[in-house]
Amino acid sequence: MDYQEIAKESVGYLYKAHRSIRTTGLEVQLIALAELRTSQLNGCAYCCAYHANELREMGLAVALIDQLPGWRLATGFDLRQQLVLEWTEVVTTRPADFKSYYPLLLEHFTEKELAELTTSISLMNALNRLRMTLGNH
Template identity: 40%
Template sequence: MTTAANNARIDWETFQQTIPEMATAMAAITRAMRQSGMERDLIELLKIRVSQINGCAYCVQYHLNDARKFGLAAAKLDLLAAWREAGIFSARECAALEWAERVTMLATHPVGDHAYAALAMHFNEREIIFLTTAIGQINFWNRVAAPFRFAPPIPGSSV
């Protein structure tokens, strides 16, 4: 059986060589995010969850690798897809995850005033700006990596 990872439509290296400015611009956003003071584990949780929703194997694996490198709790990674039922995520994490899902699925889960108010109970305006930017950034990456079928970066793999 052939897998999507074996059938990349365009590989990462070709993409990067074709439009290096995009990778540079995205790296600048990532740098700003890291300098923002936002909790890196929270940002990684959001990136993984959004990538799960969008079915982007490359981004799910990429951000799982990053999350593991800096010690994000394995239980949170294992239960992220069922975060509402897991009972191990803080109120702040739950608010951010709910926001991430709504921002990702705008067409089916509109971002109403109640959703913003729920988020604002746990984050200030500056933090909301950074959270929303991180969510937008990973949604963009998902919309590039999934259709082109970038091979997931499996640790220890030659793929």
């Protein structure tokens, strides 16, 4: 189904929000990292390929992209990247203790950055689900 054409206006707003988040001041590479991890968690093959390629083009080391599924055991991710990956998993799976992550996150991100990051992850979850349920496979 060509959901992007069928629901052109509604889906267009989602993509407009996606583009807008990338102009907020939060490092675009961190946003793309969160988008790739979200897509991995959701199993969206199209989005995984798209965001992995995007990160390569942004200069993220291929070794890090390859290690992303096992990021907790990898040594190459810096602290902000690790926090983004952790928060991505929290937002996507929403464990009961999700608020316990706020203090550490707010030591390393402003409230605006955290809000934008959370919006990006939430939006990617929605876009993954649209692609996986209605997209052409």
